[in-house]
Amino acid sequence: MTAAIELQDLRKSFGPTEIIRGVNLSIADGERHAIIGPNGAGKSTLFHLISGRYNVSGGTVSLHGENISNLPPYEIYRKGLSRSFQVTNIFPNMSVFENVRCGLMWVHDYKYSFWHLIDRQKELNERTAEVIEEIGLTSRQHIPAGVLTYAEQRALEIGIAAAGGADVIMLDEPTAGMSHSETDQAIALIRKITEGRTLVMVEHDMGVVFDLADRISVLVYGEIIASDTPENIRNSKAVQEAYLGAEAEE
Amino acid sequence: MSEISKTASPATARPLMKTLLPWIGFFILLLALPNIFSSNVGLYTMNLMGIFVIFALSYNMLLGQGGMLSFGHAVYFGLGGFMSVHFMNYIEDGDFTFPMYLIPIFGGLIGLVFGIIIGSFSTRRAGTVFAMISLGVGELMAASSLIFVAFFGGEEGVSGDRTTGPDLMGINFGQDIHIYYLIAGWVFVTVALMYLFSRTPAGRMANAVRDNAERAEFVGYSQRKVRFVSFCASGFFAGIAGGLFALNFEIVTEENLNALTSGTVLLMAYIGGVGFFIGPIVGAVIFTLLQSILSNYTDIWQLYVGILFVLTVMYVPQGLTGIFMMHTAAWRMRRVGSLILPYLRAGVPALAMLTGIAAFLETIHHMRSSVEGETAMSMMGVDFDSHSFVAWIVILALVVVGGYLTRSQLPQLKEAWEMANKPPAQREGAGS
Numbered sequence: 317m318t319a320a321i322e323l324q325d326l327r328k329s330f331g332p333t334e335i336i337r338g339v340n341l342s343i344a345d346g347e348r349h350a351i352i353g354p355n356g357a358g359k360s361t362l363f364h365l366i367s368g369r370y371n372v373s374g375g376t377v378s379l380h381g382e383n384i385s386n387l388p389p390y391e392i393y394r395k396g397l398s399r400s401f402q403v404t405n406i407f408p409n410m411s412v413f414e415n416v417r418c419g420l421m422w423v424h425d426y427k428y429s430f431w432h433l434i435d436r437q438k439e440l441n442e443r444t445a446e447v448i449e450e451i452g453l454t455s456r457q458h459i460p461a462g463v464l465t466y467a468e469q470r471a472l473e474i475g476i477a478a479a480g481g482a483d484v485i486m487l488d489e490p491t492a493g494m495s496h497s498e499t500d501q502a503i504a505l506i507r508k509i510t511e512g513r514t515l516v517m518v519e520h521d522m523g524v525v526f527d528l529a530d531r532i533s534v535l536v537y538g539e540i541i542a543s544d545t546p547e548n549i550r551n552s553k554a555v556q557e558a559y560l561g562a563e564a565e566e
Numbered sequence: 567m568s569e570i571s572k573t574a575s576p577a578t579a580r581p582l583m584k585t586l587l588p589w590i591g592f593f594i595l596l597l598a599l600p601n602i603f604s605s606n607v608g609l610y611t612m613n614l615m616g617i618f619v620i621f622a623l624s625y626n627m628l629l630g631q632g633g634m635l636s637f638g639h640a641v642y643f644g645l646g647g648f649m650s651v652h653f654m655n656y657i658e659d660g661d662f663t664f665p666m667y668l669i670p671i672f673g674g675l676i677g678l679v680f681g682i683i684i685g686s687f688s689t690r691r692a693g694t695v696f697a698m699i700s701l702g703v704g705e706l707m708a709a710s711s712l713i714f715v716a717f718f719g720g721e722e723g724v725s726g727d728r729t730t731g732p733d734l735m736g737i738n739f740g741q742d743i744h745i746y747y748l749i750a751g752w753v754f755v756t757v758a759l760m761y762l763f764s765r766t767p768a769g770r771m772a773n774a775v776r777d778n779a780e781r782a783e784f785v786g787y788s789q790r791k792v793r794f795v796s797f798c799a800s801g802f803f804a805g806i807a808g809g810l811f812a813l814n815f816e817i818v819t820e821e822n823l824n825a826l827t828s829g830t831v832l833l834m835a836y837i838g839g840v841g842f843f844i845g846p847i848v849g850a851v852i853f854t855l856l857q858s859i860l861s862n863y864t865d866i867w868q869l870y871v872g873i874l875f876v877l878t879v880m881y882v883p884q885g886l887t888g889i890f891m892m893h894t895a896a897w898r899m900r901r902v903g904s905l906i907l908p909y910l911r912a913g914v915p916a917l918a919m920l921t922g923i924a925a926f927l928e929t930i931h932h933m934r935s936s937v938e939g940e941t942a943m944s945m946m947g948v949d950f951d952s953h954s955f956v957a958w959i960v961i962l963a964l965v966v967v968g969g970y971l972t973r974s975q976l977p978q979l980k981e982a983w984e985m986a987n988k989p990p991a992q993r994e995g996a997g998s
Contacts, residue, residue: 367784389783399784407777418774422786426767428795433765476785 318381320345320484320514321366321397327374328358328365328538335361337538338375343531345380345483348515350525353535354558359518360402362535363488366516367399368392379484394422398482400473402489402518408462412453415461415472417444419479444479450509451475452501467498471505478509485510487517491524503528526550534558589758596750600743607858609742615854616749617810620756622834622846624803629832630840631764632796633776634689635697638704639831642801644823645680645707646673646808648718651818654726666731666739667748670809677805678798685797690790692779701825708824723819726812739813749810756803761843763799772796833871837878839885848887866931870924896986908975908982915971921946922964929961 319342328336335358343349351359364370366377368389377385384392398419407415417440424440426432435441448457451471456464461472470490478485490506491499503524506515519525525532526546533543536558542549549555599612621643628634650673656662657669688699711718718724728745729738737744763769771792775782779789812818821827830853838849853871860867882889896902925945932943932952941953950957 369780369784388788390786390788393784393786401781405778405781405784407774407781409777410773414770414773418771418782419785421767421771428768428771428787428791430763430766430768430795430799432767433762434767434770435765476781480785 322378325375329373335538339540348528348530350529350532351518351535357535358538359535396482397484398477398480399486400477404469404473406461406472409460411458412461413457416447416475416479419476423480447475447479467494484514489518491521600746609746611858613749613814615851616753617807618850618854619753619847621807621831622850623760624800625831626835626840626846627796627800632772634692636700638700638828640823640827641704641707642677642804643808646677646805647812647818647822649673649676650809650812651724651726658727658730666728670806673809674802674806678802681798681801685794689793689797704825704828711820723817725817728813745814752810768795833875839887841884842887845885845887901986904986908979912975912979915968918964919968922961925961
């Protein structure tokens, strides 16, 4: 069986600085995979490379065995990989409902249609309402997304990413800046919407990581130093030295 | 900003009647207008309004809906006009049989063709790059219009005759009222089509790309293609407006596709409010009114339009429509009434101040431009001497006193505004 995501000797440089220095990683279908690492390790850059926001400098990214390196983001999305962002990235002047609907239009095959009236598309609107129900924003669906609270915007962010039914979902620090209770809710939400899909996430909150992930990869200075089950990562000496230890001292 | 989503409003299907009501009202209004303003000037002004309504709405497909600031939208308007006037001449020469009232179709088609050509490279990026390309293309077209004389007619333009087509039930569009109904028909159809466009996936994604082009790419849409679709549609409707211009005035010149016209449409859309579907309609109507009425009274009407534009940009970026829409919350809570008095108290002195400023500008203008030695002038029915001491005292008093009083009323206006917009629960809490 081919892996959902396969990275081979992936590299990225900005000018003379190499940020990602030959990453090899294989993420199996249906796995919940977390990428952890100290600040500046290149986690977000890695996400941008996989999702097409940045072009790769070397190596390949494969999605279900198909090379997707350097494809534009919308092509990658159409092949079934969807992502959220670390900094909330929504359509602020559009209503919550419309935000989610934008995440559904392409997969419902509307493309750039100017011959369908959007409010008449029953199936699309019903599915949108379902997703909004799932992310718990039904009572807020008609207000502009820009005026939601931070936690609500994060939930919306995840909702947009997951709405389209992509089979690989990438979440970049989904719980960053959240309170404890908000984090718990977010975890429950992520668990629910990634059911039966592949999840790749960057996360700083170790509680979330060990709670949610099937496997964890540790990225330090642009290299994966370990990729294993949560227990083995927790017990790994190398990881503790490179990362967890450093975190504890802080 | 919440009003922006008004054009993008609830997805829950509204009752059909409620959706249709504004359109029925619009239709009746278009039918009734010539009975209310039946003078020649009235018809002339309304015809121009109709043309500008379409033009400004097509412009807003770029700016308001799609986040593309264009400085060259007159290209599609002008080309539509030239194409249409040529077809009018073909019909006149008998080369070709076609009903005259459908001529704007050709304008729309050439607008669409040029939209496709120019959009194919200019929609790659929004923002500054797009604005610069639009400016360049606009200048290029304006320059070509003086070079390719066969198509653009050089400096005197191309003229035609709309009455030469086959009659439509005895109507040959010889009378102004006929052309009014012709334009009104086109206005109704195109406004409806442009509204419907905004309610399609392409129209919704145009808003999404305007809001956040990057995220749109991560839900499967190429920002470039989304812009391209809007751009082509916009060119099409601008071309139709140009075609109607040709039918109405029977002459199209270089001026119809140069930067001045591009600037005018930007002004209209912005003054009306680019965040609302009806904003450009309001803008086009007000601009045309200013142009045709104010210009009867003063030579410096363009200065006033310019000042209005600058003030809009600085203080009410949501446009004149936005000012009305700001009151929806208070309106729903039935508290608009409480604002009338504060508005009057601030509005009357503000009006005095504005009168003073206008009098100042007019008097200066009169002193500079009148015949040597002539000092008598009149403004708003008041005759005075532009060099007299008293006149200047009055002007100064109007500005200073009006300004002072307006300023002194602002705090209570602000307070009244906050009272009127407080959520109900909070207000009761404060009251009890």
